[in-house]
Amino acid sequence: MNRKRTRFLSTPYILWIVGFTVIPLLFVFAKAFTDQSGTFTFGNVTAIFDSVHRKALLLSVELAFISSLICILISYPAALIIKASGVSNKKTIMFIMILPMWMNFILRILAIQMLISSNGIINHFLTVLGISPMSIINTPVAIVIGMVYDYLPYMLLPVLNCVLAIPEDIIEASKDLGANRFHVLTKILLPLSLSGIGSGITMVFVPSMTEFVIANILGGGKIQLLGNIIEQEFSVSMNWNLGSGLSVTLMIFVLLTTVIFGRTTSESDRGFVI
């Protein structure tokens, strides 16, 4: 009876998954493995090895990797500082840190564009101060800045949650046993927060890799990520088959990332139990 009830209640969810995930995915796969005349081919998927596509994929992976790394380098110390700080209501700090997420993300990227464009606000101040203006708009650096700004909360939240959950007792115990601060960090804190970092990476790396809007706005159309190519295949070149084929390859990469960092999570959980 109970099981039937559960199954009944899960109907909307099943419908959702079937209608908005499974069926569209089938369409994508059907397009990916056929050419424009409808005959079966692997060409659209192997097209990733064309020099243009390969270059775009490598650049996507590279920028996503750099962004994730910077996000960790910012989030982890921030999490430690919040943990160490005497602030009683840590939820409030968390709330303030994710507050930017409440603003539409395109709007935030446009704001970044205003800040760093060659006649932008930052350059204006630099000129006033007599420092030569910087030119980072329309370069990969600008895209990384945008990605880090946009996706930082997705790294910060899981890392913070994880770090806050580490019991003070363990840290004190290690200190009692003679661990210095470096050892506490590398042997206690880091291993115990791996799961947070792992899910943070998944949540930053995956959207960064599939990104195309930030690349369009902050890259000035001069930098082409794989997401941009897929978008162009659908909207301009009207080659939905190639677009789908490249999407499938990108999906494989996303899946790989999730599998790799998903494993880190479960391993560290086990470590904690022992």
Add this chain to the structure above:
Amino acid sequence: MKKQMTSLLLVICMVSCCLCGCSGAPGSSDSNELTVFNYSEYLDPEMIEQFTKETGIKIKYEEATTPEEMYTKYISGAISYDLLCTSDYMVKRLIDEGQAQEVDFASMENFSNIDPKYLKISESFDPGNKYSLPYFWGTVGILYNTKKVKGPIDSWDVLFNGDYKGQIIMQDSMRDSFMVALKYLGYSLNTQDENEIHEAAELLKKQKDDVESYLVDEARDEVVAENATMAVVYSGEAYLGHDFNPDLEYVVPKEGSNLWVDSWIVTKNCKNTENAKKFLDFLCRDDVAYANFEYIYYSTPNKAAVDMMDDDLRNNPAIVPTDDSIKDCEVYEAFDEKTTSLYSDLWKEIKSE
């Protein structure tokens, strides 16, 4: 029992999904309603209200940004559009695919407001003017800041000679960027000759270092904000740019450029062609054409509306391009699949340099 009901529910949902997807074309069954598909911000919304007030015909108004997006939405059939306004080469494609209805435009009361000059231009994609009615038109040229350029701007050469390194904005559109290079090299913008296309691509690759960015809608704003000295833009954008920053001027380079015409077609799905014609007739009426012109400031093919402009507007080449400036301009033609994929492959190469 409940399990069976669940399965039943699932089946019903799936079937109805499929039916919606396949049969398509709901809506517009109401004979006193027209579904109109247009570019975004391309018609004064007050005019739609006025049309309904005058005729009692309701308008369902839909918008899109690019011709390709329009085509995709139209072909998918999710909404059955009666009237569609799109660009020259897309008009041709729709006519060729049998999606447009032949309409006797001459029987419309205000049709004579359309300058025959533009009907002649339209013949390049709609021979005999059987299917399409010109709505707005214009050119592609260079919008530049007179205070920042070192000499007269009258040629595409300034985009390629390296004088304005890092100060150039190109259109982030395959067709428009190739057009610039092809015209500069003295070829037709509709060339299907592989050598000519490759030569243009090489030129664009070499130019990329000098390009500040490839933009579409923001191109004008960047020149207005003086983040760049010059940009390749559509003539209508140029007029508004001048409005924001009086130092900006617009020129159609002497090598010639693209001349574009956006036209209305009545789709083959349209049941009530009389109502559709009433709407088109309404758009041709002088006061309506002028209101729409004032809403977007693109060049209008409507003589009566041009007559209503003040001298400042009428003598502005971005609003009413001179016959001389458009004599070497060409209208885009649709490419076959092979040429399209050559262009798009080369465009990807340029962008990934």
